[in-house]
Amino acid sequence: MPGCNIIEEGKHVLVRLPSEAVKVVLLKGDSCISLGKFGTFSVSGVLGYKFGQSFEILENKLVKPVCSLIDDSKPLLLEDSNTFSENNQNLINTGSLVQKLSTQDIEELKKQGKGQDIINQIIAGHDSFGKKTQYSQEKYLKRKQEKFLRRFTIDYLGASEMLQYYRLKDPQRVLDMSNESLGLILSYANIRPGGNYILVDETGGVLLYAMLERMENEGSILVAHENEHPNLIALNYSNYSPELLEKMVSNLNWLQFLEADTQRPQWNNYPQEKIDRLTPPRRSHYLRKKRAADRVNNILDTVEQGNFDGLIYASTLYPPTLIPRILDTLGGSRPVVIYSPFKEILSETFHVLQKDYRILAPSIYETRVRQYQTIIGRIHPLMTTKGGGGYVLHATRVIPKEGGVTAVGRG
């Protein structure tokens, strides 16, 4: 994967903040990037480091590399149960906490990029911190870290990161697809270099991006869509060159795909003499149109040839009526993978596919990742998680025996 090791100018990257928010920013060499309350840094300070590097913002928009987004080298809380009070017994007024660190002190430490020190001193200066319950302590520390840790991490903007960005911002933009569902789709669809896939992608191109990552510039993806143009905006922030995308990705709308016979561009080549007589602008116009027509015809040829290596479907178009109409374009023993945010829709699809002899063993999967707090001594699953994440239907395209097919031996 080119460009996924070193933080370079001109790339879009993912910035992670201590609040667990993420941003996508473009690294323009001479610019500064504002992270709101976490401060502003100049891009030049972060170039050349490896992706995954964390930084702390100092004065004058300078940064220093730090080992992690949150300084977990020094345990903030002792492990002994006595460090947290049993149910805030003696903590009468949680509103007015006695703070021994002055605002001036805090500002001074901030300038020195010592966010963690601030927090430690705040805790030390917080008379009733030890009297808080464990939950209050955790919550309090989190708030303080978000406030005083002027840190950020720069991550490579891969498909997973793009998905995370969109899902946090507006889950419907990516059909509420979780990273674990994405991983499951890619495995069941058997995505790998050299494959030729049909993709229906209403995640704005995030799914396409994820497939491209696993194909290493080899193979092809035909994107089928329902509008005049497919929405593949996510690729604009990827590091794929227009040439590579041109080579690997093509698209057709459903009208073209399903009614190829009537939708072929009717192209008549001019006789050479006529071409020779064209003015230069007319000629280049002619040639451009010719190339475009050829391109559509070529794509339609590949659809007619069929034998695609998989169908990957993540669309709000209702699958039960659509999928059976495109199954014939798939090769034998190739996967059909359908994603939906709703199990009910896959259940309807399941019943349709189960009756189709071109389909073997449809299965509906749900995968959910549950994250834990990993502070030793207080390990527990996170108290809240984002709901949803979607469902994945996987089946295999098979070639039924003509004539007498019985149900025996069919899953």
Place this chain on the structure above:
Amino acid sequence: MPGCNIIEEGKHVLVRLPSEAVKVVLLKGDSCISLGKFGTFSVSGVLGYKFGQSFEILENKLVKPVCSLIDDSKPLLLEDSNTFSENNQNLINTGSLVQKLSTQDIEELKKQGKGQDIINQIIAGHDSFGKKTQYSQEKYLKRKQEKFLRRFTIDYLGASEMLQYYRLKDPQRVLDMSNESLGLILSYANIRPGGNYILVDETGGVLLYAMLERMENEGSILVAHENEHPNLIALNYSNYSPELLEKMVSNLNWLQFLEADTQRPQWNNYPQEKIDRLTPPRRSHYLRKKRAADRVNNILDTVEQGNFDGLIYASTLYPPTLIPRILDTLGGSRPVVIYSPFKEILSETFHVLQKDYRILAPSIYETRVRQYQTIIGRIHPLMTTKGGGGYVLHATRVIPKEGGVTAVGRG
């Protein structure tokens, strides 16, 4: 709860085996009970102990009380990671394990009721035990415990235990209802002494039993059903007297319930002189029929009066068309709780109820309990669990304002 403290003769009880199987047995004073490979014990030996007591079977069907079903006082496995091998590296042939304990030794120990000793000695005598992976060790021990621990526990046969028994044996018999779903139903239905509830129960009476447990002989339950007789077989194994059940439980079929006007028994009292003239068998026949007719009419009267304290519905009859037809019999601010093994059915019901102004804030809940292995040093969730467990829809019956009801302020 009478009879739930001491193991007494004549009761149905739940017997738990080391294999995690459960049985329901009747404790007849002079009989013996066979637990298959775990042995046979005479009932007299277990009487008088408290429910929850574990026993080990000795010779001659005698038992001795033991502190638990599986002797967890001595840790079978050491906590050090070195006691289990890293991936069975040196364990070549898992099939022919070298056992130093002879069959004779084992039989001797068995007779002495020293199942745990057998297992300990088997482990000690098992050359390659320490070479097994943790998983294999856990599995091996479990198998041995099931085989040699001639132990059992006698539990009170409450509604939860009955539910567990049926669910393990044939989940559909109790609509695949889990104990946690049962608990949720009882809480959301606000079951308590003195309540007057309508119940639709296709769990064979287990749900009815659970409600009775929480009502302490006060209040009433009207069971509505679709056959000639409701199936409430579970109550036959409860400790409720026929008199108490007669007092608290009545039933109607849906024909009677929904078409009460036409279904009232047409009873005409005889004039006293005619009664006096009847032969004794005729007279008692007359009186019995009169009581029965009165009873049905009384039940229909309560339906007409309405103001029931809750509707608890666990039936395979499709709720969307049925529930709206019985809502009027409920009092204001009383709960509607609908159980189904299938979320899809509750989802359909939800949409119907949401449009009904007699219903406030319908919600669909799913509750799942996940059990852990609690051996210190190897704590993890159980590797497999029973799937399913059902879903619970809860809503509140309200009294809409006549005339101008707007959607404002409505959940």
Place this chain on the structure above:
Amino acid sequence: MSFLYYKDVIEEEDLVMAFISRNDIKPMIVKSGETLNTRYGVFPHDLMIGARYGEQIASAKGYGFIHLLQPTPELWTLSLPHRTQIVYTFDSSYVVQRLRVLPGSRVIEAGTGSGSFSHAFARTIHSNGRLFSYEFHKPRYEEAKGEFECHKLPNITLTHRDVCTDGFKVDGVNVDGDAVFLDLPAPWEAIEHLDEVVAKDRRVSICCFSPCIEQVVKTIEALTAKNWNGIEMVEVSGRKWEAHREMVRDVDEAVARLKDIKKRAVAGLERKRKLNQTSDEFENEDIDIQTTEENDISHKEPAGKGETDLKPKSDQNTKDRGYNPFGKGMRIREGDPAYNWINVTRSEPEVKSHTSYLTFAYRNQ
């Protein structure tokens, strides 16, 4: 005693749960002359007195509505300001069932916390049971005490006490508990004090409620040391599902729409040609080609800002959309009968993925 018995008509001094919306349920004691102010209007208590529980009432000005509900422990839990970690209904309903808490049960609860579980215990043990609840945080103790009195829950004995140091004994009462619920940071310190207060003549069950796995380990050790049997640890995971409808978007309609777009584009080109008076020297049809060329996904949006906002391009044509089977660009009410729908469910956007681990055990001697 409205938590213990149903009542039909609201009277002065009754507790009413004003259901304003799913996320706004206000408990109140009805008092003649007072008012409830909500974002849906002002509701004089006088309108409530004499109303039936469950009734929907209009605001003084008649434009907003609320429902007047009977209190239940579950509704009370929903209405609570989150003073401390609350034991929610998924957990509490399971604990009650699993500990075999029934009318007449004698339950030990420490700590009281928000008192929400206390209400659920009180409802189920009912008038002849008894709940011994212990709270060592003085302000919380005071608050719970007031609440239990106001809610007429005479079956609760509340004690201000640190049970870890001072145990569970209550002066002049034989606690004789048969079910124990410990929601404490260090339940293992309290377990040793239980011997003196739990029932001797019947089985006693316990549940310890701890968020962290390390607390569970110490609890298991303490329970084992004090001869509790049948130790089991579980998590309860509860989900609330929202029922919705999704539009069934048939591909045939999508194809028909594309045909319509194409037809209109051709017509548009014809018009344009006529307007421009240009004789077209290419016979080839432009539409497909144009579509394909503009599809070039390598096109990069200029991104000059510090932060890039990866928004999809907004739809340009907001006026006449031609054939529009899916109501693109229009506001469509979910379930609008002009379209086809399928019922679906989805979980809440934010799920409570963990509350606490529940460690159960029992004892017979």
Place this chain on the structure above:
Amino acid sequence: MSFLYYKDVIEEEDLVMAFISRNDIKPMIVKSGETLNTRYGVFPHDLMIGARYGEQIASAKGYGFIHLLQPTPELWTLSLPHRTQIVYTFDSSYVVQRLRVLPGSRVIEAGTGSGSFSHAFARTIHSNGRLFSYEFHKPRYEEAKGEFECHKLPNITLTHRDVCTDGFKVDGVNVDGDAVFLDLPAPWEAIEHLDEVVAKDRRVSICCFSPCIEQVVKTIEALTAKNWNGIEMVEVSGRKWEAHREMVRDVDEAVARLKDIKKRAVAGLERKRKLNQTSDEFENEDIDIQTTEENDISHKEPAGKGETDLKPKSDQNTKDRGYNPFGKGMRIREGDPAYNWINVTRSEPEVKSHTSYLTFAYRNQ
């Protein structure tokens, strides 16, 4: 190299996954003259040679059918005899995505175990990536070695080694790994050996796969000590859903059935009366009363056996059922168009509720 590329037609010596049923998938090398014996019949390999992958073929006798599938890592995992704990697709697909394993990646895997995850790694890193897999159990090592050769996976370097004691170095090769997966009982003992083999010029990611929480704690401590960052621990919970149809049983039909039963009962009584020639001196209708009396739930079934089998009473009338809208007592095929159905889903009867905890971390230096 069928795990790395698709192929259309089956040739001699090809690996074919014979899909016999969902729970019976048999990998086999196709060899002229050999046969596959299944419970659906005998399938000569000669029938397979020249067939297309994906094709359904009939047994020699023509009555049974199987499908001939291309191998994939996912199918391979399904087909495996459970020699050891297998890393299933829910976990492996997430680990691959999360560790950013891509074509060209250099992956370290210890231990190899059943080799099922090795196949998934090999598929994704593809021909120019490399998987360094370590297995210290000699028989398992041998078995995996044979398998990788037979499956033509030249991108795997398999080593017989206890990495906890002897590290990850491979003679003559710069391992230079950028993704690490440790599925070992004591991953913390292996972590210290990673320094010498992981990439220096790019980010390195690790995942440790451990069933018990105590292992996780030690792993976190070891990762922290060796300066791994961004430690996160997760569980992946996967569910497989079965789609079914449930009969929609309308209450109106149930009522109609009850009316029919009643009608027939009345008719029956009339017949009986006539037969018995008894003049009925009670005018009162018998039906309701009888129903009610027999409903007496206090009726106890005599239970004389040692174990009571709590079975529902079997249906007595198996012959003429009269009006029978729900097909009571009949065998009805799910989805029979004579009835109404609703699509439902249910999880498998037995769910894999836990495989392992996954501890992730990364390192930049």
